[in-house]
Amino acid sequence: xxxxxxxxxxxxxxxxxxxxxxxxxxxxxxxxxxxxxxxxxxxxxxxxxxxxxxxxxxxxxxxxxxxxxxxxxxxxxxxxxxxxxxxxxxxxxxxxxxxxxxxxxxxxxxxxxxxxxxxxxx
Numbered sequence: 001x002x003x004x005x006x007x008x009x010x011x012x013x014x015x016x017x018x019x020x021x022x023x024x025x026x027x028x029x030x031x032x033x034x035x036x037x038x039x040x041x042x043x044x045x046x047x048x049x050x051x052x053x054x055x056x057x058x059x060x061x062x063x064x065x066x067x068x069x070x071x072x073x074x075x076x077x078x079x080x081x082x083x084x085x086x087x088x089x090x091x092x093x094x095x096x097x098x099x100x101x102x103x104x105x106x107x108x109x110x111x112x113x114x115x116x117x118x119x120x121x122x
Contacts, residue, residue, distance in 0.1 A: 016069035033059040043110050051110045058103035065096040
């Protein structure tokens with residue numbers, strides 16, 4: 001798929017898994033939720049429960065992203081499947097990636113950490 005600037009990428013679940021830290025133990029987000037739980041001691045005590053709730057929501061959404069990406073990889077191979085089925089799963093996965101990013105931003109805010117610019121096209 002081509003983007004406005006003429007640059008594109010191959011639609012593949014592996015890119016999603018890599019982006020979300022589910023492809024390698026070397027990925028920056030690999031098991032990030034465990035680090036987030038350990039960092040809870042840095043959060044204002046009044047925000048502790050809200051912080052842990054956002055961390056749990058992030059973990060759920062990130063896990064869902066990985067599962068949907070994996071499911072999409074079988075979209076073409078399944079009976080009644082095809083490229084359109086795979087693309088539909090990937091679009092659903094994109095929504096989960098965007099939600100995960102929003103949760104990450106909330107976590108950074110709780111921890112008083114600098115937020116990086118938003119992803120242009122997850």
